[in-house]
Amino acid sequence: MTESRNHPMGAAFLLAQLGAHAANRFAARTAELGLSPADVGLLRMIAARPGRSQQSLAEDLGVVPSRVTSLIDPLDRAGLVERRRSTGDRRNYELHLTPDAARVMDDIARTAMAHEADFTSALDPDQRKQLIALLTVIAEDQGLSPGVHPGYRGSSPRPPGAGTSSGCH
Amino acid sequence: MTESRNHPMGAAFLLAQLGAHAANRFAARTAELGLSPADVGLLRMIAARPGRSQQSLAEDLGVVPSRVTSLIDPLDRAGLVERRRSTGDRRNYELHLTPDAARVMDDIARTAMAHEADFTSALDPDQRKQLIALLTVIAEDQGLSPGVHPGYRGSSPRPPGAGTSSGCH
């Protein structure tokens, strides 16, 4: 309380704090669909580029290929993602959403819109546009790929213990 | 690419994306001080209220008391935090920063300022004020405690698998 009064939070800290909160809230919503945020991210990445390989997913996510296996497995078992052996190069898979996934994607879209609306309900439309504009400027300046959420795996060295507590000033 | 062109990101997603990025960058900086972001958060919480107990830390962080033990242990061993048995109630500790910690706190302050400056370097002073104002409105609306970073532990149900990939729309 003393600190918050005398040292108003910096933008970087507020961003980290709100970002974590937004991710938590979103996770709570997707849980109601029986999906983790990771599931949702994967489904979207496959929807955006059907037929892509697990390898390409691993690169975009910045994770090791073995991790993609365990990430796709539950989606495959749930009947949302289909692994088709590539006819050209039978070593890799072509990942596709199943027809069943269409309904789930609709649910996800609704969930995401509700999340966005709830999260920005304290702002008027003009303020939302301002906020998005400012955040977009920073995102581009920081070299973030549009639509790729870094989770908490880190494009940085990634020391152990990250994730709990503070973030900056 | 298609998606980012046709569906500009919502504020909630940008927040989650930038927040994770900010946390990662900050972690990279604190690592150079030999500290994790968690360490920094703990040191600050103790500095803001010297003599507080591990129990109170557990409540503020939303973690279990046993976790606080393993969080404080390394700081104790590093000679930055001292556990003094409370004279009034000898069950609990009063946590204090050691004299050695003063220098570390200075390093942390410098690190945080450098982080903030780098992160907002794409904005002019007026835009920074705007951004902080907008973020503060949302933070208050969402009921976030000033200065308390939720890590990724979640004030929400917290489904497994959270942390990787997406966050919203």
Added chain:
DNA sequence: TATTGTTATACTCTATAACTATA
């Protein structure tokens, strides 16, 4: 009996390495 903090244990997440099959 209730509370502060610790220890022991189990579970989850993730990376590394070894392996299979293709090329």
Added chain:
DNA sequence: TATAGTTATAGAGTATAACAATA
């Protein structure tokens, strides 16, 4: 020999539960 993907294994992080000391 090199590449896509899988499996096995090990390490870190965190919660649960049982425990000690104090109230």
